[in-house]
Amino acid sequence: MGKRVYLGMSGGVDSSLSAALLLEQGYDVKAVYMRNWSRDLPGFKCTWAEDLADAERVCVTLGLDLEVWDCEREYKQTVVDYLVDSYAHGLTPNPDVMCNQTVKFGTFADRAFAEGADYVATGHYARAVADPADSAGATTRLMRAADEHKDQTYFLWRVPRDIFARTLFPVGGIASKAEVRAMCAERGLGVERKPDSDGICFVGEVGIRTFLLDTLERRAGDIVDWETGAVLGRHDGAFLFTVGQRKGLNLGGGPARYVVRTDVEKNIVYVTANRDCPALWTSSMELADVHLVAEDLPEGDYLVRTRHTGELRRAHVTLTPSAEHSQAPCAEASAASCQQAGLAARIDFAEPLRTVAPGQSAVIYDGLRCMGGGIIQRPCD
Structure with missing residues (x-):
């Protein structure tokens, strides 16, 4: 009171x-x-x-x-x-x-x-x-x-x-x-x-595409078929696309296609029409910039969420030493306040799931309790 x-x-x-x-x-x-x-x-x-x-x-x-x-x-x-x-x-x-x-x-x-x-x-x-x-x-x-x-x-x-x-x-x-x-x-x-x-x-309401094109320089590039390497169309910048995206490719008629990978250095967007394409699925992922809300995270089985309101999936989680350079850019103020600087994690899922775009968050739960999370890294080639 x-x-x-x-x-x-x-x-x-x-x-x-x-x-x-x-x-x-x-x-x-x-x-x-x-x-x-x-x-x-x-x-x-x-x-x-x-x-x-x-x-x-x-x-x-x-x-x-x-x-x-x-x-x-x-x-x-x-x-x-x-x-x-x-x-x-x-x-x-x-x-x-x-x-x-x-x-x-x-x-x-x-x-x-x-x-x-x-x-x-x-x-x-x-x-x-x-x-x-x-x-x-x-x-x-x-x-x-x-x-x-x-x-x-x-x-x-x-x-x-x-x-x-x-x-x-x-x-x-x-x-x-x-x-x-x-x-x-x-x-x-x-x-x-x-x-x-x-x-x-x-x-x-303008959407992320309009915001980014108002902020970053437009760069025309190719949309390429993942399996064959054929050029299917053009885009205004690889940074505008995210893994798993289906809408906004503007490839005309034909089957629906999904973004498999983006290469912002070469400015290429790779797509596939195969919903079962192995590149669209994963059984494991690496996390960087890991932060623990709980006091500790012993190796073991937990629930992991990779999207807001997404399904909680069973997975084995192991904390690992962080790579010297994280792929995920982090604002200086954010990095300075992270309590567990240097922590990374590996997540091995009990069942395969659709690949999640690098840069997104994966959050770890023990039952109802939030244990912490990290930034999803690009898969190793």
Whole structure:
């Protein structure tokens, strides 16, 4: 009762209900809107002002003051630049992973605690639970949300583990998003019909292709058949494509084709029409930039997720010494704050799965508990 909580308010359904629940639970709540990105893109007007207006209306309803913190510099350096650099190197990054580490649980949390906050809170679908094996109560476990479909622990694996002991996830234990919306309506918050935000927030409706072509130089190159080496078409830059991609190849009629590999140095995109092509499947992968949310990760069998809301797959995980040079570019601030610098991992799946684009995250679970994760590397040729 009376503990001071700094809540990240986005103007969305989840953070709005989080504010109401924290007040009902007796916390002293300070609401903060993080302005991370305000730049308009060609054909897309950034919605930050509308989101801020929604957050302000909710705060008025709840009797809360709302502060706006300018986080654009940090966001540009550690999220946007990271995304652009990754694509330029032929990788497919998870910018939300970096945003959580460097902004929401970096800049925001650091300032909140410096100002005297006892806790920080967000509208993430996740749970921070005291470790039952620690009688002193000093250890906190990051657990998947009650709503498995909305679970966001996949995006939290790079957050420093000690922050979870001082983090509240008010909606993490609610069974469904429908129930969250109903609870917003019951409290008269006025945001219950607001649609979920999907995709990369600063890219918006223009899509990642338009954003990258507005940022990186267009480079015409060949689309090549993986099996025969025949040139099938042209593209505007190999960095625009990701492994497994089917749409956007513009090859005219004929069978659907899938991206097997991209070579950004030679500017070639390799495709196949064979859905069973061995290059589209894998039984193992290597991870770099591994970060542990748990205190340790003994070699053994775990569950691994390679996409947000993707299937949890059984796999054998082994921590390994990191290669001298990681393939995954990492923003300097992000690398500096990684607690387990130098860790890598090998994952051997119980059954083959579709190859995942290098640069994506693989997150490791022991039952419901998130143990940590890493950045998927390019397969060895």
